[in-house]
Amino acid sequence: DGGITQSPKYLFRKEGQNVTLSCEQNLNHDAMYWYRQDPGQGLRLIYYSQIVNDFQKGDIAEGYSVSREKKESFPLTVTSAQKNPTAFYLCASSFKTSGVYEQYFGPGTRLTVT
């Protein structure tokens, strides 16, 4: 089945540790995205990548890093510099149809940092 997988579903880390969230897609989509979701704030864009080996900062990139070495994979690292990392993280990929970029989402990773 085609889709987007994120692992793990739940992740716990101690403050001061870096942590990497996995995102893989087999939809052959060129573009991939990372969002952060907090209660009452909707989704906010962290980073996006439109092609391999290229990515751009979104609205809240500070304290995060990404890589895009393969079309299928777009891992997100939450660094110790991120002041409030506890959140629900969503990965998405998109393709263009009828002039519109339609985004598809993975199931998410809930990160808790204590």
Place this chain on the structure above:
Amino acid sequence: AQSVTQLGSHVSVSEGALVLLRCNYSSSVPPYLFWYVQYPNQGLQLLLKYTSAATLVKGINGFEAEFKKSETSFHLTKPSAHMSDAAEYFCAVQTGANNLFFGTGTRLTVIP
């Protein structure tokens, strides 16, 4: 810059009643608009999208939305609510960089 505003962070309806979730947009160019649904601890699922082909857009699960340029609105409706419709709903607009700007969401509760 494009943006969306969702009116009402919580909406409650009785089972079988009309569902109306409000979304207003701000855009300097003809917008592409989307509605997504999110069930607890899951990702987002696309319900429907407006791409200027037709002002009344039909989506999955019996939902539809009407684009009204004069009111800068894209409200989501369903004639008869079902218990399985209880979820959080997000309106979004495609930005100039081909990204999505999301509203803050509306949580729908369906009362039996």
